[in-house]
Amino acid sequence: MKRRAWANFPFHPGKWPFFYGWMILIWGSLGIIMSIPGQTMGVSVFTDSLLGSLHISRDELSFAYMLGTIGSSFMLPWAGRLYDRLGVRPTAVAAAVGLGLILIWLSNIDSLLSGWIATQATSAIVITLFVTFLLLRFFGQGVLTIVSRNMMIQWFDRRRGFATGFSSVFVSLAFSISPLFLFTLIEAYTWEGAWMVMALLVGLLFPVVIIVFFRNRPEDSGLLPDGRSPGEEVATSAKKKKILFPVIKEFNAAEAIRNFPFWVFALMMAMQALYFTGFTFHVMSVFAEAGLPDTMAITIFQPVAIIAVVVTLVASSVSDHIPLKYLLYFKGGGACLGILGVIFLGTTSWGYYLIIIGNGFMTGLYSVLATVTWPRYYGRAHLGAISGQAMMMIVFGSALGPMLFSRSLSYFGTYNVSGWLCFAVYFILTIMAFWADNPQKVLAERQG
Template identity: 40%
Template sequence: MGTIGIFASIPGQTVGVSVFTDPLKDALGLSRNQFSNAYMIGTLLSSFFVSKSGVLFDKFGARYVAFFATVILGISLLLASISVQISEGIKTILNSNSWTVPFGIMTLLFFFMRFSGQGVLTMASRNMIMMWFNKNRGKVNSISSIAISLGFSSSPIFLNRLIENNGWEVSWQLLALSLFIFSFCIIQFYRNKPEDFNLKPDGVKHTDIKVEVDQENNLTLNEAKKTRAFWMFGLVLAFSSFFTTGFTFHIVSIFSSQDYSRAQAIAIFLPISIIAIIVSTICNILSDYIQHKIYLYLMLISGIIASLGLLWLASPIGIYLLIGGLGILSGLFGVINAVTWPRYFGRKYLGAISGKVMSFLVIASAIAPSLFSYCYTKLGSYGYIGYLNLLFLGVLLIASIKVKKTQ
């Protein structure tokens, strides 16, 4: 159910919104820059509230938090489907034909879509899975990660077909209806934690005296923020969100700047996805047995490899470095973002801690497209992003040497 809940967040994720970009911006009369800026501002605003929702997760549990997030996302999609009519109505009342009216409407709608979809529903669904497992947490997450990778990679094809058959307005309305139906499934099938049912993580009864009781070291958010591990893992995840979002957003432009075709640019997603699934599966299973600090180093090194690939994109070796680096980076992202937090800081305050980290990811994903664009339009090359990445990763690599698991 947690995995299906993450699927349900797709309409609020970049991969779900991007399919609606062209028909929506044309219908509203917005330029690509104006539409992108509305998306960026709405995403940035949502990041300030996502961390607060983590506290609500700890207080009320996944069931109610995910339910309200799903309802809010559904309502947002319904309003977005009639955004043109709303815009025209406000223009008539104000007696104005300014672009700021649809811009303001979409900024507000993007705020709710990103907050409820990318932020709260994803966080609550993933955390619920982690709450129910301890020793088998990595194994279970490997199954969930494979399903999520396949679901997210195929969703643009499904959504594009939906738009071609029904139009973008009806497509959003159908998605909203599906979310309202799923919200009732959440109430029926989501369960907050095993202790509510006299169970322990991994499905063991409290009354079984043969089972050794693992003493979790539950840290509050403030205590976690005082550790080096919180910042190193959080910042490397933010880097992954920044680089993958910016690179994906400008993928065609990045490759065309080095005289590659659109088809060649899009073609690299398949090998990246294959590598990511393989890495995610293996590392999730091994995460039950090895130190997660190893994953931190691997993620930093893969980021360096991908950044060098961006710098050397003019040569074939650059493409191989990009594919390998981004594949490993994406695969490890799902492991650290799900398994590491309860492993290092316990489950009691998992919502507050993961919610704070989610705000890092949302901010990074919001500023990435604009920063990539600025480097190309103002400085003349996407390569400057590679230099910026290497500097940031170099600092993190040195700072990560003293990372320790809390005792």
């Protein structure tokens, strides 16, 4: 009862001029965009500044980032269960404020650690960075992303893929321009000032948006997903009664993680996090090692985003009508192309374009699959806990990426070793996708 009363504050979504789910797409997309400071895309632009100010090596920074991200990943299942219990607004506000406070800390980290920097207390600096990255990744990449995406999922059912496709387009565009935006912000206000500006936006202004406009589930306000009215009868004609992907069973988290398709989808997304985080975190170094300028490294995300947007629009539209494992095939193939581009970046002219095409397909399909898969395969009842388990694996993968790429360069003098390893794992997962059938379909076939 309390949640239902809170759902209609400060206004009733049912009194909005049109179905409020379309507004939820806007606010949920904004929530994911606000997580950028906690994403590798947002951290990578500050990497060289941190190395220069803290006087630590690239391996040491990558090690702290890896440990912090791994630590945050183990906290995400708990955060998912908390989201199921408390709802979207309390969880999102806590994540936004927490992210803002960590950004304030980061904006002053060189002065706060000046004593250790002067005495070259590298271990103490690395441990401090570990805790900092743990909280940064937990609040940003983890909680704020989970609650924003799950909120959008809750408001759509049969048109989920189509609706959230629009969100994915704006998120992809925002992520693609974020490195250039942050680079410009650093030039205008220094790297410390850039982090402070983001802290004010995320930690002070955005919680107001969350309180006013975020909503948990349409049912809490007497509405139904997709904008159907509560009194609307279920269609009686055979044509209208037909649901392509019915949810027969509401899986809990324990049941979901015992299901083979869960591991295929989650590992494919985790592998993308590993590869793309490693590439993004060291993007300027990757291009420098290939003999290419920093400007090419910073601007490569824009053409990637253009392809990702097109792929997202197409995939989100067809995802409501085809088995999701088909999209997984294209996602794996795109990833393999992008990785080959990284491997041959310094030796062939087409390596650069393979990165753009492959990463574009990979990231465009990720946006769709991360949104549509869990509710279609396992239902909405335990969405927070299930998506929290998947996000734990994704964040864990993102933790290993920067360290894997860094070690590859340190020990072998090239990023190619890490590239071939990522290629091999992606290829195997793409083969495994052939058996990643919807468990709801399997149940329906068993029931006759």
